[in-house]
Amino acid sequence: MDKIYNNKNSLNFPLKILPKKSNPFLRLNTICPYYTMFPLDFPFRVLRKANSKEKVLDPFCGRGTSNFAARLRGMESVGIDTNPVACAIASAKLVHTTPEKIIELCKMILKSKKKPEDTPIGEFWDLCYHPSTLHQVCKLREYFLDRCESNEEVALRAIVLGTMHGPRNKKTPSYLSNQMPRTYASKPNYSIKFWEKNHLVPLEINILDIIIRKAHYSFSHLPPSTGGEIFKADCSYPLNDCSVYEFNWVITSPPYYQMKTYVQDQWLRNWFLGGNPEIDYSVKGQLSHSSQETFVGELGKVWKNVADVCAPEAKLVIRFGALPSSPVNPTELLRASLEKSNCGWKVLTVKYAGSIPKGKRQADQFSKNVGEIQREIDLYAVLR
Ligand SMILES: C[S@@+](CC[C@H](N)C(=O)[O-])C[C@H]1O[C@@H](n2cnc3c(N)ncnc32)[C@H](O)[C@@H]1O
Structure with a gap:
């Protein structure tokens, strides 16, 4: 047996019951936060009646929560997202490696004498990272822009993404940046004003120390690999990459109507993955939200594309809600989009997700700039 399962925390996989949140086998799921x-x-419960030979698809996979739930259930899964940050985090949910291999890779990259060719400059960068921390971040960035294929590379890249920004810790630092939220990167001008007003200068952080801790935390206890892939793609176009699969389960949560700034909210992590060193509002690739009708039509295309790669009798489970600034009826909107897809999705039931305890709903992930979310629903459909 592989050494990493042979310890007092071992569990019997595939899991039938989700262990306590503190169980070390669940840690990989929290490797990097993601907005919404x-x-x-939620996906773990949906899959309780699934058979481990069945396959799972999440066409709006975000940080890969459905993929990780499928892994715990012993199932192969595929995730799709247009956001490079989402894809990088979700890919790490499928890897199999050890903390030692990740740490060795990190040491090798940081030791290299090669100077980074591209270090961003300006007031934001001076105040966000200590110069020596930024130098190390740029080294890692340039390595991953060149290659990120092995399990260790995918794992290390996700750990770095998870440590890019977050609150300053008085004792052992967990994040590389000056004070920032961890779920999204605040805007440069706002950040500069905040740091200046509060006299916050960036601390010199030893990246390797953080990586060593996080690699052990997230990768010491991994559920067995079950295979699968994450694709960076727009699911409103035919899912050609998935044509070899026949999915039995689709568990997903589309962006809520008018929620279209996933890449911009993650602009600092997106820069690490090769994006611009400032917020780029021209980044496309999200569903069109120009009107409710267009949005319904776009979602309809997604459900049709998904049906094309599903087995007969496949189950579709969608969590959906609405922003207070665009108070649409989530049930009506979803039903209209499924009708529009005109490809055999039959709605079985719609339940409120609101009965889930506070702190566990997707809505709880939104920050105050989006406001209080309307009630979320879970829609269950089957492909007939
Ligand atoms: C509500 S989030 C999903 C969060 C996910 N359930 C999780 O647990 O992390 C919606 C996701 O849809 C992605 N998205 C938006 N438009 C897309 C499109 N056309 N194709 C694929 N993904 C898209 C966004 O980038 C975002 O990550």
Whole structure:
């Protein structure tokens, strides 16, 4: 048996019951926060009647919560997202490696004498990272822009993404940046004003120390690999990459109507993955939200594309809600989009997700700039 399962925390996989949140086998799921992620117990619960030979698809996979739930259930899964940050985090949910291999890779990259060719400059960068921390971040960035294929590379890249920004810790630092939220990167001008007003200068952080801790935390106890892939793609176009699969389960949560700034909210992590060193509002690739009708039509295309790669009798489970600034009826909108897809999705039931305890709903991930979310629903459909 592989050494990493042979310890007092071992579990019998595939899991039938989700262990306590503190169980070390669930740690990989929290490797990097993502705006509007849904709680792990939602896809895990949906899959309770699934057979481990069946396959799972999430066409709006975000940080890969459905993929990780499928792994715990012993199932192969595929995730799709247009956001490079989402794809990088979700890919790490499928890897199999050890903390030692990740740490060795990190040491090798940081030791290299090669100077980074591209270091961003300006007031934001001076105040966000200590110069020596930024130098190390740029080294890692340039390595991953060149290659990120092995399990260790995918794992290390996700750990770095998870540490890019977050609150300053008085004792052992967990994040590389000056004070920032961890779920999204605040805007440069706002950040500069905040740091200046509060006299916050960036601390010199030892990246390797953080990586060593996080690699052990997230990768010491991994569920067995079950295979699968994450694709960076727009699911409103035919899912050609998935044509070899026949999915039995689709568990997903589309962006809520008018929620279209996923890449911009993650602009600092997106820069690490090769994006611009400032917020780029021209980044496309999200569903069109120009009107409710257009949005319904776009979602309809997604359900049709998904049906094309599903087995007969496949189950579709969608968590959906609405922003207070665009108070649409989530049930009506989803039903209209499924009708529009005109490809055999039959709605079985719609339930409120609101009965889930506070702190566990996807809505709880939104920050105050989006406001209080309307009630979320879970829609269950089958492909007939
Ligand atoms: C509500 S989030 C999903 C969060 C996910 N359930 C999780 O737990 O992390 C919706 C996701 O849809 C992605 N998205 C938006 N338009 C897309 C499109 N046309 N194709 C694929 N993904 C898209 C966004 O980038 C975002 O990550």
